[in-house]
Amino acid sequence: MKFEKPEILLIGTGAVGSFYGGKLSQAGARVSALCRSDFDAVKKNGIEIKSIFGNLKFTPEITINRISQYDRVPDYIIVATKVLPEIDIPNLIKDAVHPETSIVLLQNGIDIERPVSAAFPSNEIIDGLAFICVSRTSAGKIEHQDYGRIVLGRYPSGKSEKAEALRDLLTRAGVPCEIDDDIIAARWKKLVWNAPFNPISVLAGGANTRGMMESKATYTLIKKVMEEVALLAEKTGHKLPDGVIEKNLSDTAVMKPYKTSMLLDYENKRPMEVEAILGNAVRIAQSMGIEVPHIESLYGILTLSDRQNRS
């Protein structure tokens, strides 16, 4: 197998990056890590992962806090930072991108690939979507509480040998992993849930999924936001399966009450992914002349909420 022990550079050792980086390392990949705030702790002690899949110690091959310290030729660069206007991904990774490097965007949101795709037009881009409850409890310490499935696919569409190689490694490490040839559709599908629940949980003053489902006017709003996401998906050529909205609603209704990741960010005064989750969808709609007033309303309030929360 060609990429049995691939050379991987992980950008960002937050909860999601550390978890999947750790699992890939466990499966035999040579995983180095670029850290920011947790550099000292990770350099000294590696990353401890408490997981329902089994606890794990992840010691990166090389732990760096500046990209120039990395002197290998990576088969993959896995970007696992948040998607925020102030994080310039192309600039952050450019010194490590080689012609044969695949860039994996393990990030939330819609239409987030554009800057990377524009900066590295001849590199393969692989999109990754993580369905996982995992959090960073302190520097270099990660706790994986629930789920863990990951979906990978070549961006903008099609097959990728290297995405498949990643899937094989993750599967070997016990992570449920699927390949999706229409990964943009998969992003829209994930956004069906994220676009209403993440923002509303914050804007309602801190609500969990049960609270949001119980209030009739809120439920109506959630459904309308989902309908607008499905409409955008369809109009951009990625029609979602019938019943996707009903399934999201009924699944959420039986979930144990769940605090969204955006609410955790808000409560911890961390920046929220406003543009990746809402702003890009609004701009796609505007560029195509599609009305998405409910998404636009959430966006109008969440931008201010985020701004207030940062200051």
Next chain:
Amino acid sequence: MKFEKPEILLIGTGAVGSFYGGKLSQAGARVSALCRSDFDAVKKNGIEIKSIFGNLKFTPEITINRISQYDRVPDYIIVATKVLPEIDIPNLIKDAVHPETSIVLLQNGIDIERPVSAAFPSNEIIDGLAFICVSRTSAGKIEHQDYGRIVLGRYPSGKSEKAEALRDLLTRAGVPCEIDDDIIAARWKKLVWNAPFNPISVLAGGANTRGMMESKATYTLIKKVMEEVALLAEKTGHKLPDGVIEKNLSDTAVMKPYKTSMLLDYENKRPMEVEAILGNAVRIAQSMGIEVPHIESLYGILTLSDRQNRS
């Protein structure tokens, strides 16, 4: 003059009721007051009003905490409570309503007259809108910081001798007061400001007017909500003057940063007037088949925010 010294029963001694009750008393009206939480303090010491129009001590003719204690025949009952589903106004006032009693609704919101109008179909209803910054600082203590104008009019429309008599009294006490023969249009006009700014100030996590005006996506939302309010006004036969939205926006842009009353309610864990400000507008739109998705979005989040805040 027929109503030179009218007999008035004031329902609610919050900031707005106390202020205008006090000014009417100062002008010669015999004003009694039904209090709830402040009964002991008001009974003992009356109400102290610190005001930019001049400080004032307001001692009600009779101070009661149950309507059955009131044995007079009021020319006016002035309702100055909040508009909340749990406050049953008709039931609260019915023992004091006589055939000749005019019921004055000095309250916020749209379409709030319906229950009172249905319960007392042969009584005159006068609508009142207060444009004032006034707050209750402690039991029986009111502080009037800014503005103070009041608009009165017969509901649903037309002239009212008794509204004019109230205006004359208020004018005598130095309160700017106008009569509007289309008072429902005046309510819609006030809602142009209230519908966006009050909810968004709360939902954005506590924003003042300047913050709301500075964020581009928020400004867009504010404008769209205003447009929907103006559309509803027009469709219900109360077309607002041209330029009303631009004027609201430009006036707000030059105001000193202002914390909305709804935000003060939220921060003090008091119920918010969700239905009077948004819910009734949504229902009017639904009954007429008019789309108001931005108002609907605010409503969907604010109902939950209010619910969380009360519990």
